Amino acid sequence: MVPEWGHFCCRIAEDGEVPGVQVKKEEKRKAIIEAAEKLFAERGIEDVSTSDIAREARVGKGTIYVYFESKEKLLKAVASSVYSSFVKDVRESLKCSRNAREFLDMMVERVFRNMKTRGKLLYMFHRHLKSSKRDYEGFQKDYRVALKEAYERYCEEIEVTFEEFYFFTTSFFMSSYIMAGEFESGRIKEIVKAGLKKLLS
Numbered sequence: 001m002v003p004e005w006g007h008f009c010c011r012i013a014e015d016g017e018v019p020g021v022q023v024k025k026e027e028k029r030k031a032i033i034e035a036a037e038k039l040f041a042e043r044g045i046e047d048v049s050t051s052d053i054a055r056e057a058r059v060g061k062g063t064i065y066v067y068f069e070s071k072e073k074l075l076k077a078v079a080s081s082v083y084s085s086f087v088k089d090v091r092e093s094l095k096c097s098r099n100a101r102e103f104l105d106m107m108v109e110r111v112f113r114n115m116k117t118r119g120k121l122l123y124m125f126h127r128h129l130k131s132s133k134r135d136y137e138g139f140q141k142d143y144r145v146a147l148k149e150a151y152e153r154y155c156e157e158i159e160v161t162f163e164e165f166y167f168f169t170t171s172f173f174m175s176s177y178i179m180a181g182e183f184e185s186g187r188i189k190e191i192v193k194a195g196l197k198k199l200l201s
Contacts, residue, residue: 029067031057037078041117045075045124079125082118083143086111086173090146100154104196111173112189119177143170159201168199 035056039048050071054061068074093106144166151162158165172192179188 028057028059028063032059032064032067032074033077033081036074037081037117037121040075040078040124041120045071075125078121082121082125083140085114085118087142087146090143090150094146094150094153100157100200101197103150103154104200105193107169108189108193108196112176112185112192115177115185115188122174122177157200160199165199169196172196 032053035053036048039052039056048071050064051061053074054064057064064074068077089107089110093103093110097103097106147166147169148162151158151165155162160168172195176188176192
């Protein structure tokens, strides 16, 4: 007699998904992106197969192709998720802060929570996709809008123009991701905070 767990596993193996569990379409797509994000950051895009992602996301291998026709398309979706997290960091910091100094401190703390992972993913995105300027600007649009909202609220406390503010904050964060493997994260955070505060009056 086949044990109940063995029978259950056989049923899972038929399509790769847990029977009886109905997952909404958007939740499946999110699960696939999160699984890819985790595995790409751990192993790199070359060493992660579609089967690996399906297993991590607990979906059938064929399900991935319903949402993403190639690994490159999936990587692009992962990069978009990373940029969306930047936007969330900016907006949450703006919501909770009372002045420009608090806003910058909160934003740095939030951005640095997943610095190494984000840095690896963005590096892979630029290296493997050789994305066009249009793609990059598309990802950056919402981030720029969110940062402008913060600038407009605290402009009296900021000495530079918005373009300069946008350039310096973005440059600090991107440089931090690039240097994440060479310096201790706490030290990088201190440098970034000190640098950003020089933009204030």
